[in-house]
Amino acid sequence: MDHAQGGLVESTGSEGLLRLLRERSVVRRYTMEPVDDALLDRLLDVMVTAPTAANKQAWGFMAVRDPRSVRRLRAFAPGMIGLPPLVVVACFDRARATRDDSVPWDAGMLCVAMAVENLLLAAHAEGLGGCPVGSFRRVAVQQLLGLPPHLEPLLLVALGRPARALEPTRRRPREEVIRYETWS
Amino acid sequence: MDHAQGGLVESTGSEGLLRLLRERSVVRRYTMEPVDDALLDRLLDVMVTAPTAANKQAWGFMAVRDPRSVRRLRAFAPGMIGLPPLVVVACFDRARATRDDSVPWDAGMLCVAMAVENLLLAAHAEGLGGCPVGSFRRVAVQQLLGLPPHLEPLLLVALGRPARALEPTRRRPREEVIRYETWS
Numbered sequence: 413m414d415h416a417q418g419g420l421v422e423s424t425g426s427e428g429l430l431r432l433l434r435e436r437s438v439v440r441r442y443t444m445e446p447v448d449d450a451l452l453d454r455l456l457d458v459m460v461t462a463p464t465a466a467n468k469q470a471w472g473f474m475a476v477r478d479p480r481s482v483r484r485l486r487a488f489a490p491g492m493i494g495l496p497p498l499v500v501v502a503c504f505d506r507a508r509a510t511r512d513d514s515v516p517w518d519a520g521m522l523c524v525a526m527a528v529e530n531l532l533l534a535a536h537a538e539g540l541g542g543c544p545v546g547s548f549r550r551v552a553v554q555q556l557l558g559l560p561p562h563l564e565p566l567l568l569v570a571l572g573r574p575a576r577a578l579e580p581t582r583r584r585p586r587e588e589v590i591r592y593e594t595w596s
Numbered sequence: 597m598d599h600a601q602g603g604l605v606e607s608t609g610s611e612g613l614l615r616l617l618r619e620r621s622v623v624r625r626y627t628m629e630p631v632d633d634a635l636l637d638r639l640l641d642v643m644v645t646a647p648t649a650a651n652k653q654a655w656g657f658m659a660v661r662d663p664r665s666v667r668r669l670r671a672f673a674p675g676m677i678g679l680p681p682l683v684v685v686a687c688f689d690r691a692r693a694t695r696d697d698s699v700p701w702d703a704g705m706l707c708v709a710m711a712v713e714n715l716l717l718a719a720h721a722e723g724l725g726g727c728p729v730g731s732f733r734r735v736a737v738q739q740l741l742g743l744p745p746h747l748e749p750l751l752l753v754a755l756g757r758p759a760r761a762l763e764p765t766r767r768r769p770r771e772e773v774i775r776y777e778t779w780s
Contacts, residue, residue: 428613433714433717434645436645438647456770457770458614458618461617461618461767463622465730467766472775473774473775474778474779475777510731516701517700517701522705522750523709526713529646529713530713532710534613534614537610537613537614546649546703546706547703558779560779567706582651589656590644591657591658592658593658594742595658595743596742
């Protein structure tokens with residue numbers, strides 16, 4: 413195979429990426445340093461390169477930096493601890509749902525989450541950190557941001573420069589969560 | 597701020613990661629080259645470093661390489677086009693649900709999707725490619741793999757060396773999906 417792999421792989425093999433994935437960790441306290449336009453747009457641009465079921469791209473994203481709006485969002489989201497300089501509101505677009513009636517959720521929602529992971533990884537590589545918050549008052553957030561009814565906010569992603577050193581990610585024992593060929 | 601960022605950022609800034617995110621694209625046709633144990637375990641190890649709501653780690657993953665099992669899985673998943681040497685079955689663990697009754701899905705499902713994105717990115721960095729498949733016969737897959745009732749398969753992730761050059765990812769116009777401060 414001879415498909416172009418780009419600079420990361422050419423220069424460092426996959427080690428750089430694997431290390432970055434291992435090092436990323438949740439960041440819940442932020443400095444007040446603002447996220448400038450250029451950095452914000454770099455993050456948003458790679459976010460939407462995530463996989464998308466049936467190429468529906470059933471998503472919509474809002475970047476909120478106005479401190480008053482960020483404070484209001486935080487008031488509706490008890491899981492948002494520190495005051496971030498940026499919140500990205502990641503929404504599922506019900507108007508583009510895949511309409512698979514066999515499950516009570518939509519594959520497009522999973523794609524929104526993959527886009528959020530892209531965002532968090534890019535933020536980490538840029539020296540920022542973040543925390544996706546899934547517990548918040550949905551109707552209040554929709555009204556605050558003027559979201560149309562078909563856009564359902566799934567995650568509020570708080571982002572900023574970490575105010576403290578990152579703590580390593582703790583995970584369940586490997587054999588509890590990863591199996592080979594059959595589960596039992 | 598002085599938090600350690602690791603080799604990728606030290607050596608190349610964030611450019612390597614951003615390029616990798618932009619270059620990853622869906623891969624639906626695979627060579628027959630097997631995925632060896634060491635490579636497989638590198639992929640699986642970074643997969644579970646994804647964010648996890650309330651640190652529930654409400655997930656379980658199975659790596660399936662036995663060609664007969666892969667063929668059977670594919671028979672239940674019309675969205676799986678080529679025959680991959682590896683399928684990772686990504687499951688939500690209902691026994692560890694966050695039990696937020698305000699929505700018909702669980703934040704833990706979104707974390708499973710983020711783990712799958714880690715897997716796809718690591719695979720891309722290692723010269724593999726993949727396609728997450730969300731449409732498949734769930735009960736049949738559960739029975740085939742001996743999954744306990746609390747483990748619900750969300751995505752079958754087909755992985756292998758790309759048999760063709762990657763095609764660039766096409767996305768909706770930026771202004772359709774990304775907004776600032778308010779939607780309207």
